[in-house]
Amino acid sequence: MSSDVRFTDFKSDKQPTWCPGCGDFGTMNGMMKALAETGNDPDNTFVVAGIGCSGKIGTYMHSYALHGVHGRALPVGIGVKMANPELEVMVAGGDGDGYSIGAGHFVHAVRRNVDMSYVVMDNRIYGLTKGQASPTSREDFETATTPEGPKQPPVNPLALALASGATFIAQTFSSDSQRHTEVVRKAIEHDGFGFVNVYSPCVTFNDVDTYDYWRDSIVDLSEVDHDPTDYEAAQERIMTGDREHIGVIYQDEGSVPFEEREGLEDPMYEIPDGAPEDAMDLVREFY
Amino acid sequence: MPDDLNWAIGGEAGDGIDSTGKIFAQALSRAGRHVFTSKDFASRIRGGYTAYKVRTSVDRIESVVDRLDILIALTERTIDENLDELHEGSVIIYDGERTTMQDIEIPEGMIGLDVPLKSLAEDAGGAIMRNVVALGAACEVASFPIENLDESLEKRFKDKGQALVENNQQAARLGQEYVAAEYDHDFDYELVTTDADYVLLNGDEAIGMGAIAAGCRFYAGYPITPATDVMEYLTGRINQYGGKVVQAEDELAAINLALGAARSGARAMTATSGPGLDLMTESFGLVAQTETPLVICDVMRSGPSTGMPTKQEQGDLDMALYGGHGEIPRFVVAPTTVAECFWKTVEAFNLAEKYQIPVFLVSDLALAVTEQTFPPEAFDMDEVTVERGKVVDEGEVDTWLDDKGRFQPHFPVADGVSPRAFPGTTDGAHMTTGLEHDELGRRTEEESVRVDQVDKRQRKVETAREEENWDYREFGDPDADTLVLSWGSNEGAMREGLEILEDEGVAVRFISVPYIFPRPDLAEEIEQAETAVVVECNATGQFADVIEHDVLERVERVNKYTGVRFKAEELAEEIKQAVREPQEATK
Known part of the structure; x- marks a missing residue:
């Protein structure tokens, strides 16, 4: 890893096609800055992106990257990391990708606690398909597919993570660049699965969860008395729905990542030219 | 057909049928005998009929047959389930002290050996070893030296302590001695041992x-x-x-x-x-x-x-x-x-x-x-060889960079196979996507690039078709008029079926195809044959369909979808039938 990496090194020469004002610009910039600040470079970084507006991020960033199937970004990222623990793995997706079609993988990725980070651009809407309800849309949020609103409570991703045994739960706001970058950096540095839900407004299809809404309702946990290592305090913040919190909400400082528990250290790509030396022992087991 | 013995243990799921059967199979294998096992089992943990069947011979075995010589029946149903395979002289070992087995009737012509499996197991240290008592009894019936069982019992139980190993070995002996002492039969079987070295x-x-x-x-x-x-x-x-x-x-x-x-x-x-x-x-x-x-x-x-x-x-x-x-x-x-x-x-x-x-x-x-x-x-x-293809290391990456220094993971090379850089390789950073992409791995919908990339991926198949050996396995008479084709596990039963057919004077050429795509070109082989028969375990003939597609000719189909694999005798019969009464005209 070179020390002179700038965050622009993580930028590809493809211009984003996100709508002007989309929260994803800020989210991506923060990710690139956080990667550079943590001493990573494009050659040791692997970004996995899901499907949706957020999923385009793999194209706009420069690193090793895979843009896969809707909802399955986490399993891909986990496979990449397990097979080469030396890589910095970051998975990025949206609320539909992570909490709807990929919700099962989210739960299990959290409990597996692989040392990687997961950034979810949560805009509470399906943007790429032009405005349908997402799993985090409000109960009364009217869309083409939910004319009277979904009439069911939104998923609380932070609570889902907590219930699944998360070791790092954070939330940021894409337009608060400094805090967002700082929190993503902490997620990268965390020994385990660093989960960051990012309020990343959709300026085209969501006229409820807007920049103004979030500016008015956000409470920055660095400005109040909150100890992220206090599980019950985190639980309180996560389950109280009246405010939108940003910052590191919970961090288990004793977190031991999956790779460490399982003794995975070396990349798996190096293998002999033939069968392993003692492979006939495998045959003899069947005597 | 090999000079074989067919043995089975059957009972309810949860009776330890599988592990008992495996112990016996292993003992035979270690004694230098060939073994081929099969299972009748249900998808449940407890209850329901289940059986482990062992066919053994000093000659090589490739399939199962419809004959059962020695059956350990832990339940009455086990006998009923196997009536078709049992024959005159078959030996049925059962525990007549078991409440549910008291009134069982041994079919006429068969030999019932009532062995108090549970009581003898208790004498050896625990009722749980009753299956092992039955194994000992079976050794006596089959004239199989019981020492061979000792080794596989040791392998099975050594993790649980030497005492348990010895108790099991004792249980087997009690079963053997009981049969030797109580039944004065001259059983026809003798499972000889050989010096051959086999894995199972x-x-x-x-x-x-x-x-x-x-x-x-x-x-x-x-x-x-x-x-x-x-x-x-x-x-x-x-x-x-x-x-x-x-x-x-x-x-x-x-x-x-x-x-x-x-x-x-x-x-x-x-x-x-x-x-x-x-x-x-x-x-x-x-x-x-x-x-x-x-x-x-x-x-x-x-x-x-x-x-x-x-x-x-x-x-x-x-x-x-x-x-x-x-x-x-x-x-x-x-x-x-x-x-x-x-x-x-x-x-x-x-x-x-x-x-x-x-x-x-x-x-x-x-x-x-x-x-x-x-x-x-x-x-x-x-x-075993390991061929990793076009992996490029740090030194070789340069060759594959475009004029802006970007690695091209999907570069449309002539043979279709692009360079591959593992993550971590300096200057190899690249993306890829399930979207159609250009040579850099970036999304595109440009017509010419789309066509280039589709062609490139398809070229890999064409290259492989030429470079690799997509051969078939051949058995039987290469000049026979009847050609049988199959894929997957049917090969074993068909090979034994060939022997039956040969004994009956029916010449058959048998081609077993391990490559489904790309696959060998069988046009000539089918052209040469008077009748071509495709054998497979499904109802619609999926392999027959692709063969017909390849050669633009109808083939005979032998399909089985009862859930049970083909057996040699059955296949031999089906092949004869297909040759006698071709159905292709009606298709």
């Missing part, structure tokens, strides 16, 4: 062992019958080679975990059965589109839907060939024997990496649950 394993284990031999270091899967043994084999063994088995939350995750590991440069695989393959189908296109080398193993069972989960069928061929939307370049390889499960797995990994393509390794339940003996040389590890 099933198709799933062979696939697992092949994977490790080939350098597979990452396996992700979700438990499913009959593929679970692949995962269980690898668990605990792959770690010794620096690898990892991950039990995924579902098959959607399994294939994507394996895909991720493969992107990191690991040789990776997943294995499943039909219902799991359905879920994985979602990502077939992604694997192919991103040109990721991946081995996807499908151990087929009876479908559709949950079908008959513990029964044989070869119903997924179309799925392996055509599953997934869009046009997905892929290879489909189907091993035809337990030993071939090993070799075809090794080959699947080489093909996957050389051509950066998904390789479907299609096995079936009959291979998966059959334990078969082989000389250890059948798995000669020195013969």
Whole structure:
């Protein structure tokens, strides 16, 4: 890893096609800055992106990257990391990708606690398909597919993570660049699965969860008395729905990542030219 | 036909049928006898009829037959279930002290040996050993030296302490002595021992062992019958080679975990059965589109839907060939024997990496649950080669950068196979996507690039068609008028069927095809034959369909979809029937 990496090194020469004002610009910039600040470079970084507006991020960033199937970004990222623990793995997706079609993988990725980070651009809407309800849309949020609103409570991703045994739960706001970058950096540095839900407004299809809404309702946990290592305090913040919190909400400082528990250290790509030396022992087991 | 003995133990699921059967099979194998096992089992943990069957001979065995010589019946139903296979002189060992077995009637002409299995087991130290008492009794009936059983009992129980090993050995002896003392029969069987050295394993284990031999270091899967043994084999063994088995939350995750590991440069695989393959189908296109080398193993069972989960069928061929939307370049390889499960797995990994393509390794339940003996040389590890294809290291990356210094993972080279840089390689950073992409791996909808990339991926298949050996296995009379074709596990039964046919003066040429796509060109062989018959375990003839498509000619079809594999006699009969009364005109 070179020390002179700038965050622009993580930028590809493809211009984003996100709508002007989309929260994803800020989210991506923060990710690139956080990667550079943590001493990573494009050659040791692997970004996995899901499907949706957020999923385009793999194209706009420069690193090793895979843009896969809707909802399955986490399993891909986990496979990449397990097979080469030396890589910095970051998975990025949206609320539909992570909490709807990929919700099962989210739960299990959290409990597996692989040392990687997961950034979810949560805009509470399906943007790429032009405005349908997402799993985090409000109960009364009217869309083409939910004319009277979904009439069911939104998923609380932070609570889902907590219930699944998360070791790092954070939330940021894409337009608060400094805090967002700082929190993503902490997620990268965390020994385990660093989960960051990012309020990343959709300026085209969501006229409820807007920049103004979030500016008015956000409470920055660095400005109040909150100890992220206090599980019950985190639980309180996560389950109280009246405010939108940003910052590191919970961090288990004793977190031991999956790779460490399982003794995975070396990349798996190096293998002999033939069968392993003692492979006939495998045959003899069947005597 | 080999001079064989057919033995079985049957009872309820949960009676320890499997492990008892395996102990006996292992004892025979260690005594230098060939063994071929099969199972009748239900998809439940307890209750329901289940049986473990062992066919043994000093000669090689390739299939099962419809004959049972010695049956250990723990339940009355076990006798009923096997009436077709029992014959005059068959020996049935049972425990007449068991309440449910007191009134059983031994069919006429058969020999019933009432052995107090439970009481004798208690004498040896515990009722739980009653099956082992029965094994001892069976040794006496079959004139099989009981010392051979001692070794496999030791192998089975040594982890639980020497005392338990000795109790079991004692239990076996009590069974043997009881039969010797109480029954004055002259049983016709003599299981002689030889100096031959055999290993005993099933198709799933062979696939697992092949994977490790080939350098597979990452396996992700979700438990499913009959593929679970692949995962269980690898668990605990792959770690010794620096690898990892991950039990995924579902098959959607399994294939994507394996895909991720493969992107990191690991040789990776997943294995499943039909219902799991359905879920994985979602990502077939992604694997192919991103040109990721991946081995996807499908151990087929009876479908559709949950079908008959513990029964044989070869119903997924179309799925392996055509599953997934869009046009997905892929290879489909189907091993035809337990030993071939090993070799075809090794080959699947080489093909996957050389051509950066998904390789479907299609096995079936009959291979998966059959334990078969082989000389250890059948798995000669020195013969295993590892070919990784166009992996570029730091020194070679430069060659593949564009004029702006960007690595081109999908560069449309002449043979279709692009360079591959593992993550971590300096200057190799690149993306790839399931979207149509350019040579840099970036999304595009530009017509010319789309065509270039589709052609490039397709060219890999054409290159492989020319470069690789897509051969078939041939048996029987090469000049015969009747040609039989099959795929998968039918090879064994058909080979024995050939012997029956030969004895009856019916000449048959038999071609067993392990490569489904690309596959050997069989036009000439079919042209030469008067009658071509395709044998497979499914109702619609999926393999027959592709053969007909290739040669533009109708073939005869022999299909079985009862859930039970073909047997040699049955196949011989079916072949004769197909030759006598061809149906092709009506098709």
